Amino acid sequence: MTTSSAVSAAEAIAIRPGEPLVGTVRVDGSKNAALPLLAAAAALSRLVHLSNVPQCQDVRTMLALLRQCGYGIARSTTNPEEVVIQPISAASEPPELADAASIRASYYLVPALLASCGQARLPWPGGCPVGERGMDLHFRVYEAFGDQVLLDSVGYHVHRAAGRTRAVEITLPFRSRGASVAAILRAVVEGCPLTLIQPNASPEVAEILAFLRGAGWDTYGDENVVSLVPPGGGEAGSLAWEVPGDKVEAVTLACAVAVTRGCAVIKGVHAADVQPAMEAFAWLGIPAHAGADTVTVQAIDTQLTGQPLRAIASLSPGGLDADFEPSLMVLALGTPGVHLFGDAINPGRHGNLIPQLARLGAAIEQLSATHCRFSGPQRLVGTRVTANDIRSGSALIVAGLTAAGVTTVKGLAQLRRGHANLPRKLRQLGADITVDVA
Numbered sequence: 001m002t003t004s005s006a007v008s009a010a011e012a013i014a015i016r017p018g019e020p021l022v023g024t025v026r027v028d029g030s031k032n033a034a035l036p037l038l039a040a041a042a043a044l045s046r047l048v049h050l051s052n053v054p055q056c057q058d059v060r061t062m063l064a065l066l067r068q069c070g071y072g073i074a075r076s077t078t079n080p081e082e083v084v085i086q087p088i089s090a091a092s093e094p095p096e097l098a099d100a101a102s103i104r105a106s107y108y109l110v111p112a113l114l115a116s117c118g119q120a121r122l123p124w125p126g127g128c129p130v131g132e133r134g135m136d137l138h139f140r141v142y143e144a145f146g147d148q149v150l151l152d153s154v155g156y157h158v159h160r161a162a163g164r165t166r167a168v169e170i171t172l173p174f175r176s177r178g179a180s181v182a183a184i185l186r187a188v189v190e191g192c193p194l195t196l197i198q199p200n201a202s203p204e205v206a207e208i209l210a211f212l213r214g215a216g217w218d219t220y221g222d223e224n225v226v227s228l229v230p231p232g233g234g235e236a237g238s239l240a241w242e243v244p245g246d247k248v249e250a251v252t253l254a255c256a257v258a259v260t261r262g263c264a265v266i267k268g269v270h271a272a273d274v275q276p277a278m279e280a281f282a283w284l285g286i287p288a289h290a291g292a293d294t295v296t297v298q299a300i301d302t303q304l305t306g307q308p309l310r311a312i313a314s315l316s317p318g319g320l321d322a323d324f325e326p327s328l329m330v331l332a333l334g335t336p337g338v339h340l341f342g343d344a345i346n347p348g349r350h351g352n353l354i355p356q357l358a359r360l361g362a363a364i365e366q367l368s369a370t371h372c373r374f375s376g377p378q379r380l381v382g383t384r385v386t387a388n389d390i391r392s393g394s395a396l397i398v399a400g401l402t403a404a405g406v407t408t409v410k411g412l413a414q415l416r417r418g419h420a421n422l423p424r425k426l427r428q429l430g431a432d433i434t435v436d437v438a
């Protein structure tokens with residue numbers, strides 16, 4: 001047995017229930033903010049210093065892909081979370097990016113490739129196996145810019161439009177985060193104004209707009225529209241930006257503290273980014289507060305409300321982020337009430353998580369592939385379970401903190417795609433987690 005953080009995919013995490021979690025912990029930078037920021041840096045074609053870049057596997061993959069595209073990527077030797085992205089001049093041939101098939105966010109590289117090669121050829125993206133994950137809206141975006149899109153069984157090929165585009169207006173049929181960022185980055189490469197109607201209004205999209213403002217673009221975003229106007233001429237110097245703290249890691253840690261009825265301060269996350277999850281905590285009667293840069297959970301001796309929680313993932317502005325849902329489900333399993341959960345955004349997520357929770361003894365009624373209902377509180381009993389996607393993995397670790405006996409979670413490769421080291425942060429709060437050979 002070892003407590004080393006350097007584990008291989010063949011190993012597993014063993015979690016035992018113990019004392020309530022207490023203390024202070026800091027989240028890493030957000031994977032889902034860092035990935036589009038890296039692509040935005042590439043699309044801008046400027047020297048960009050990014051700080052607070054998490055060292056999770058998906059970010060490592062993205063950095064490797066950028067290198068293969070020709071970008072100079074340097075990590076600070078004193079602080080590996082500081083990354084410098086150096087622009088490239090035009091390339092003739094599009095690179096072969098086979099590893100792009102292992103992450104969902106490789107689709108964010110299309111605009112930068114159109115800028116450097118005039119075309120992008122990429123395999124279908126991977127990422128969490130959470131059901132059908134379309135890209136049709138991305139292709140509509142590129143076609144709105146006049147680009148040609150060709151599809152085949154292995155991937156997609158986008159050819160940049162021949163002429164220059166003056167201004168583009170796109171209405172998204174639904175609020176896809178990926179397609180919203182694709183439209184924004186495509187306009188950056190074109191250097192043209194963009195009006196995007198019915199955009200995704202998540203913090204990750206707002207972060208890209210803020211980053212571009214820092215680069216001199218005139219940007220506006222509300223629930224109904226995003227608009228961009230390129231900067232006038234002038235010298236484009238280097239740009240420094242900090243990746244925001246990981247809101248999903250913060251909510252996962254908050255749920256871990258709450259299930260153990262502990263008391264902790266989670267630092268490094270914007271309050272607004274976790275607000276929908278904080279509302280769920282308040283509804284259940286778990287005192288939790290998001291301040292400027294911290295989430296504080298005080299679940300010792302709490303009076304639970306017994307109110308039924310309705311946690312339905314939504315792409316609507318202010319809606320519950322789908323990635324919060326799995327750990328909130330584990331929290332609700334331990335609190336009184338008849339709770340309803342739904343995630344139709346990632347239609348395979350419940351199929352990944354619920355059978356694993358059932359192995360721990362949870363009684364969950366699956367109303368459909370994407371909706372379920374259950375009564376709390378329930379007592380869980382540890383056994384061997386599998387992390388089938390990032391958030392199912394972190395939720396199973398949270399479940400293990402209260403399940404009687406030992407919960408062994410395998411499938412660490414999924415977990416490590418999204419978190420640099422979640423077990424270490426939980427250990428810092430007193431959790432009994434070890435890394436065992438599976």
Ligand SMILES: CC(=O)N[C@H]1[C@@H](OP(=O)(O)OP(=O)(O)OC[C@H]2O[C@@H](n3ccc(=O)[nH]c3=O)[C@H](O)[C@@H]2O)O[C@H](CO)[C@@H](O)[C@@H]1O
Nearest residue numbers: 032104105132133134135136137138176177178179322345
């Ligand atoms: C790398 C990254 O940041 N991943 C996040 C991103 O995923 P993802 O990029 O999949 O999210 P989108 O918001 O773009 O898409 C939501 C869903 O809409 C569908 N869709 C999307 C685009 C499209 O062109 N056609 C289509 O059908 C897919 O089934 C997809 O799963 O946002 C999700 C919430 O929205 C999060 O749960 C993911 O963690």
Ligand SMILES: C=C(OP(=O)(O)O)C(=O)O
Nearest residue numbers: 104105127128323390391
């Ligand atoms: C679903 C997720 O990631 P991806 O979209 O990269 O698969 C996630 O971050 O939970």
